[in-house]
Amino acid sequence: MPPKPLDYESINENVKRAQYAVRGELYLRASELQKEGKKIIFTNVGNPHALGQKPLTFPRQVVALCQAPFLLDDPNVAVLFPADAIARAKHYLSLTTGGLGAYSDSRGLPGIRKEVAEFIYRRDGYPSDPELIYLTDGASKGVMQILNTIIRGQGDGVLVPVPQYPLYSATIALLGGSLVPYFLEETANWGLDVNELRQSVTEARYKGITVRAMVIINPGNPTGQCLSEANLREVLQFCYQENLVLLGDEVYQQNIYQDERPFVSSKKVLMDMGPPISKEVQLVSFHTVSKGYWGECGQRGGYFEMTNIPPETVDEIYKVASVSLSPNVPAQIFMGLMVNPPKPGDISFDQYARESKGILDSLRRRARLMTDGFNSCRNVVCNFTEDIMHDCLCLGAMYSFPQIRLPPRAIEAAKQAGKVPDVFYCLKLLEATGISTVPGSGFGQKEGIFHLRTTILPAEEEMPAIMSSFKKFNDEFMEQYEDHRGYSRM
């Protein structure tokens, strides 16, 4: 009998080609172990609430009221909800036609897109047009839609940083396009070098690929670096020269754990550069409610803003969004609340400010704990320089991405086991400690160099135990595989 259409050998090859290590082999094995009763610490994915981070109270109050609008007519509502949450719920319901159960416009509720535009204006100092802001079910869905608009086939390439968040490699594979890697430089705090970009484009062209877009992740995932304004200007200049759309993944813009280099958006830098660049470079910027001190991953809310995209294309993007009817409406309300939180003087302001600061401060401490922990381990290196970017890997985002210097015998053992060396290491780590990480190979890394990614999200009080359990495993692993006849620590 011939294979059936959904038999493995006859499905879409692009589906098979897509790889997504964040929920790949390590995650699947961790899920199995959890089913068997082992305690697993899921640090594979930036999912703060799953590791005990409490949601901010005010937005949850507002969305709960929007879900139960009949409470707004109940004389007892004030027993459980503060007046500003009640007022805000009424405000958001007034922006809908039919509440949270009605499809919104496929771009999202106009009133919320307006609040997003106002946020961008306050952040960047340049006006933003709500008609060019589309709300999405998380930032990922927006990235996928934009890449789908750009990629026409195998001959179309997208510049993606390596290491990268594998949403990009997976989506490009699914869409049948070509990933054009550019390497971030680990020894320069994962800096982005424009010469490297140039070389990547030249090599791609040599292979017959038309490079059409470039992705930056700022702050970086998994690498945590924050791009400087000067660096962003170089990138935009490069996109202008090479006729590339820039996709600015800025979902970690709230996650900055140093004061020297605050977040600057690609949009602001583009506008600062003035014409012709500010009028010519096509830019799509992405944001989310899943990260920052919100961490509302499960709600699936995000937006993208389009700059210098002609109206005909904006309409096509609208049309394709409309096939999925609308992004989920509760998460649109979360987005409204994120860009328009309680203000000083509001009843809920103090609580909101206290909760937000508490989370960010704790993330900062955890980032430091983790970096120091990794650096105290044999053959594990988590920072390279002693300048202001000392903690280069914990400047931003939610991850630590230490280099693991695997001894040749460990690499050999991995080969014997049929595993990529860092997968081998991470699986052993998982089995020994329950810590579920993602091997660096899932993000891309230079040949022969290995990493792992872990989030900095485990609860602060558990962090010392986790790091000491990591250290014990790692140091024993190194002991086991190091060549005692003279292999020395690098």
Place this chain on the structure above:
Amino acid sequence: MPPKPLDYESINENVKRAQYAVRGELYLRASELQKEGKKIIFTNVGNPHALGQKPLTFPRQVVALCQAPFLLDDPNVAVLFPADAIARAKHYLSLTTGGLGAYSDSRGLPGIRKEVAEFIYRRDGYPSDPELIYLTDGASKGVMQILNTIIRGQGDGVLVPVPQYPLYSATIALLGGSLVPYFLEETANWGLDVNELRQSVTEARYKGITVRAMVIINPGNPTGQCLSEANLREVLQFCYQENLVLLGDEVYQQNIYQDERPFVSSKKVLMDMGPPISKEVQLVSFHTVSKGYWGECGQRGGYFEMTNIPPETVDEIYKVASVSLSPNVPAQIFMGLMVNPPKPGDISFDQYARESKGILDSLRRRARLMTDGFNSCRNVVCNFTEDIMHDCLCLGAMYSFPQIRLPPRAIEAAKQAGKVPDVFYCLKLLEATGISTVPGSGFGQKEGIFHLRTTILPAEEEMPAIMSSFKKFNDEFMEQYEDHRGYSRM
């Protein structure tokens, strides 16, 4: 200067090819008119809450509590919430790790997939495996994912009913596949004729297309027909012979407005048929929280169940789902509640039963009102037979799909205006009355025959005024364009 990557002329052609009339020209014009202050009755999309349908109280109470879990510790919670809603919220929160703000497994929460499996077992009398049930952000997203797995390129065809819900044509175009139409027979209550299927497949093969899948929409959208068990058996037999995956779009399974032909699922009929067919035919069935008496469109919740799909493919589908991290969690809770509503004896049962029955009874009355209204209009025909399927167009789903017999002079006038004739008619209807419908051409129809689709969702008390406003417009339109020298009513 060369075009930029997101200039219209250089974007992905498949994006341009996709058409989605439900939110197409008519909807865009209606939105414009609304902005200008005109009162618009949006009957273009099955969006019940937008037209005043109230959400069911119990599920909203449960989800509100899940959004605000801190209320569960508040001694006053019972002032606003019944005890069974509180218990149920605790139950669903216990199925999560971190509440609604945490990503779930990419297939959805295991506990809810288990509740879905139990629902399917109760409904069909055959066991269902939670591991083969994936929760999605609405049924559409599931359909898109499955089609993406099946379609490898232009040479792959999917049998789609005509008229069809344009999700299918749009998605097939986006994925670069080929739509293979099979016509439903209007004069036989939009029945599905297997000879017609055979002919469609033969014609497609002649063009070099490999037909790999077949879509049925049951109850039909836009046509409302409910497929008989005998008909479903023929379809499954046909899929077996022709080696096709069957996609069973069953999102309207609660929307049945007659008693003679209750909903029967494709899964049940497949299992009833026994081996070899029950073991061989690959089936994916779709369901949603957006339709039925729930109408929770804006929450974006759905699921699909896979039957006879090999584990390697199920894993690939899991992998691709994981790139989007997880379906939104609040809608997963809605799905749990839909498949596991309050039971007799529960505190909230009476209210739940009363609300559900109220909505369904009203939909049934509105369907009848609308059919009768259309049939009273000049050159508008909404049913063809006098047998038990008298109200053939309002047996199921949420739509009415009357045929509009346009006089030759109207067709001529449309041509002059550069419009498809039914688009011309629907635009005039919109301008005159504010009623926003979808032209039949958006769903597909036979050459020279025209329809429109309207939902049956406007509030019952507004229905007489809407139908009389429609009748006034229509009869004047016909008066204007009929040939008074002898053109006679068909």
